[in-house]
Amino acid sequence: MYCQCLRGFGQPLHGEERPDMIPRGSEVIVRVTAAGVCHTDLHIREGGFDLGHGRRLNYGERGMTLPTIAGHEVVGVVAAAGPDAGQIDTTKTYAIYPWGGCGDCDVCKSGEEQLCANPQFLGVHRDGGYATHIRVAHPRYLFDAGDLAAEVAAPLGCSGLTTFAALKKISATSGTHTPVLIGGGGLGLMCLQLLKAQNLKMPVVVDIASDKRDAAMAAGAVAVVDPTDEDAIGQIHKACGGAPLAVIDFVGAEKTTALAMDAVGKGATIVIVGLFGGATPWPIPMLPLKSATIRGSYTGSLSEFGELMEFARKGSITPIPTHIYPLEDADEVLNMLEGGKVIGRAILAKS
CATH class of the missing domain: 3.40.50.720 (NAD(P)-binding Rossmann-like Domain)
Structure with a gap:
């Protein structure tokens, strides 16, 4: 598989080849067809953000480890599934809910995984979608994108x-x-x-x-x-x-x-x-x-994403302007976003 990898905070992304992923347990491997570029990805590349009064939140001090693959607005098709994943329709395109938690705490059991104290967010705590493939912990995070174009569905996961x-x-x-x-x-x-x-x-x-x-x-x-x-x-x-x-x-x-x-x-x-x-x-x-x-307000819940995807599949949401760029140009696209040169959403896809 190919990915755009961050090896050091404050450094550019680098393209690299990695071994193909093999799913375990309930995991699903998704072949990425589109990945949105978000301001959070900029913060990840920078290594944190300003808290004011001379303070800064540093991802490294909060337990984020490198190297990592950014990207949490991800759409794709199932390439492989683990033995406990159950039956999955491999002909469909899926939008991925990226804000999973530990799955075991009271917060997660209440349906608010995005507020879990031990988050497992894609593109932050787990490798994300600036890649040809992504590992998803469970099929419950996959939502049928219907007839939506991949570049239209991708921003729904965060934006x-x-x-x-x-x-x-x-x-x-x-x-x-x-x-x-x-x-x-x-x-x-x-x-x-x-x-x-x-x-x-x-x-x-x-x-x-x-x-x-x-x-x-x-x-x-x-x-x-x-x-x-x-x-x-x-x-x-x-x-x-x-x-x-x-x-x-x-x-x-x-x-x-x-x-x-x-x-x-x-x-x-x-x-x-x-x-x-x-x-x-x-x-x-x-x-x-x-x-x-x-x-x-930080992202949204799994059930809210289900509601949103239902709206989107019905065609109720007019797509925002999107511009598709080669995955290989991920770092340059982040620079464009940082400079305020992106109108709407920038999308990465493997050329």
Whole structure:
């Protein structure tokens, strides 16, 4: 098998050949047909992210070992299955749920494997999809992609699931009030499509990049705002018909979370998804004064992925813009993403 491997944090990915994988127990070996490129993959290459106040989360100190293969947005077909995997239809294309846990703790048994204290995430704790083949622990993580093109199905494992789960956290207001999305990249564009698919209020999108604002308008945003404008808060309030009651921050930087707190009204919910980094910038009294709820949202559950895939198979979700690149160019594509040059989602496939 061929893969793009990370051998040292802060170093480029390198292509290499490895022996073909043999499945054990309930494992399934999937031949990868498409793998999405995500900002989390950038953090993995960097070795961590900024926590603010001079602190940093380092993957190496958290037990992540190298070499590793990144990539958690993965679609493919079954190439081999272990003796305990049961019957699997090898003619189908599957989207892989990458956020598995230990499988034995109370959290996993409750269905929230993505919150397990001993995670086994593909592309983070286990080798991921920047490869021709990937090892999946159990068939329960495979979801029929139906007639979806591989490059359309691949981003659903993270971009789609993350936005789907985040939207559920603002469900109390999403049907009646205009939400605000901070970040018009792959996650923001996916969120626009999911709002549309569920007949929810379309949002105001905030982004510093004019091309991403243009893409958001084309995808159905009611308005777009440049956060560097002096009257950005006023523009948001005008477009929302007042102070918004729900903001999803797909960036997760100090400036974006500060903007969210400044913009929202009383009783609002701010959901932070992005991992750009930094420390919380809010004046503490504003939390009780605004009665604001601030929530984190990290990917989504196995059952939520099942719901999302059902939406997708029915054709309810308009695909976001995707660009396919050779797997061999994975490191260059990561550089493009880091430089803000990717609109929508970049997809890797073996040439």
